[in-house]
Amino acid sequence: xxxxxxxxxxxxxxxxxxxxxxxxxxxxxxxxxxxxxxxxxxxxxxxxxxxxxxxxxxxxxxxxxxxxxxxxxxxxxxxxxxxxxxxxxxxxxxxxxxxxxxxxxxxxxxxxxxxxxxxxxxxxxxxxxxxxxxxxxxxxxxxxxxxxxxxxxxxxxxxxxxxxxxxxxxxxxxxxxxxxxxxxxxxxxxx
Numbered sequence: 001x002x003x004x005x006x007x008x009x010x011x012x013x014x015x016x017x018x019x020x021x022x023x024x025x026x027x028x029x030x031x032x033x034x035x036x037x038x039x040x041x042x043x044x045x046x047x048x049x050x051x052x053x054x055x056x057x058x059x060x061x062x063x064x065x066x067x068x069x070x071x072x073x074x075x076x077x078x079x080x081x082x083x084x085x086x087x088x089x090x091x092x093x094x095x096x097x098x099x100x101x102x103x104x105x106x107x108x109x110x111x112x113x114x115x116x117x118x119x120x121x122x123x124x125x126x127x128x129x130x131x132x133x134x135x136x137x138x139x140x141x142x143x144x145x146x147x148x149x150x151x152x153x154x155x156x157x158x159x160x161x162x163x164x165x166x167x168x169x170x171x172x173x174x175x176x177x178x179x180x181x182x183x184x185x186x187x188x189x190x191x
Contacts, residue, residue, distance in 0.1 A: 004076075005044065005174060006042060006043055006044050006103075006173065006174050007042070007043050007044070007073050007074060007075040007080070007099050007100075007103050008043060008044045008045075008046065008073065008074040008075070009040060009043035009044070009045045009046070009071060009072070009073055009074075009096070009099075010045075010046050010047075010048055010059070010063070010071070010072045010073075010074065011045065011046070011047045011048070011069070011070075011071055012048055012049075012050060012053060012063070012066055012068045012069060012070045012071070012072065012084070013047055013048070013049055013050070013068060013069050014049070014050055014068045014069055015049045015050075015051065023069065026069070026086055027069075029089075030086075030087070030088060030089040030092065031089070031092075033089040033093075034112075034116055035089070035093050035112050035116075036089050036092055036093055036096070038111075038112045038115045038116060038119075038171075039093060039096040039097070039100075039108055039112055040096065041171045042096075042100060042108070042111075042171055042173055043073070043096070043099075050066070050068040053066060053068075062074065062077075062078075062079050063079060063082075064079070066084065067084040067085035068084070069084070069085075069086055069087075070082060070083060070084025070085060070087065071083045071084065071087065071092050071095055071096075072084070073095060073096065073098075073099040075099070075102070075103050080098070080099050080102060080103075081095045081098045081099050082095060083095040093108075096108060097109065100173070103173075104173045104176070104177055106173060106176075111170060111171070111173075114170055115167050115170055115171065118163050118166055118167050118170075119167065121163060122160050122163050122164065125156045125159060125160050125163075126160070128156055129153055129156050129157065132149050132152060132153050132156075133153070135149055136149055136150070136153075
């Protein structure tokens with residue numbers, strides 16, 4: 001766990017074959033929620049099996065009393081928050097939200113909402129491209145409308161690239177933090 005950089009998220013899992021089915025059902029129910037899927041993109045994420053945790057004295061010491069499966073957030077080598085013992089997605093998101101608030105002074109709910117809205121637009125655009133490609137397969141090479149359809153596909157793909165870059169920018173809270181610090185330093189230097 002590094003001193004600098006984004007917060008770290010450790011997912012403590014269980015590889016016990018007797019728990020496999022229960023774990024699979026829990027993961028499918030709790031870890032597939034949009035808010036959790038988007039929120040974890042802000043973190044450096046690691047998955048650690050509880051057996052491996054028992055062998056890693058430093059991590060075991062940092063986590064403390066662990067209840068797998070669980071989520072533990074760290075920043076600058078210190079554990080911040082946890083959601084363990086087969087937590088609900090809302091508990092996991094709260095853990096992530098508290099960490100982002102503490103580390104970046106940012107609202108994860110707002111960030112997730114913006115990203116979700118953009119991702120919905122990307123999906124709509126992808127659906128439109130699929131329809132246009134289906135239309136292309138029905139067209140003949142000599143059809144006059146073919147160039148127009150190709151141009152629309154290219155335009156939509158270009159828009160999606162811009163939207164995906166916007167999502168990347170929104171999720172890069174480290175960059176935003178650096179830029180805010182630089183802006184503050186320049187402002188202070190001008191005084």
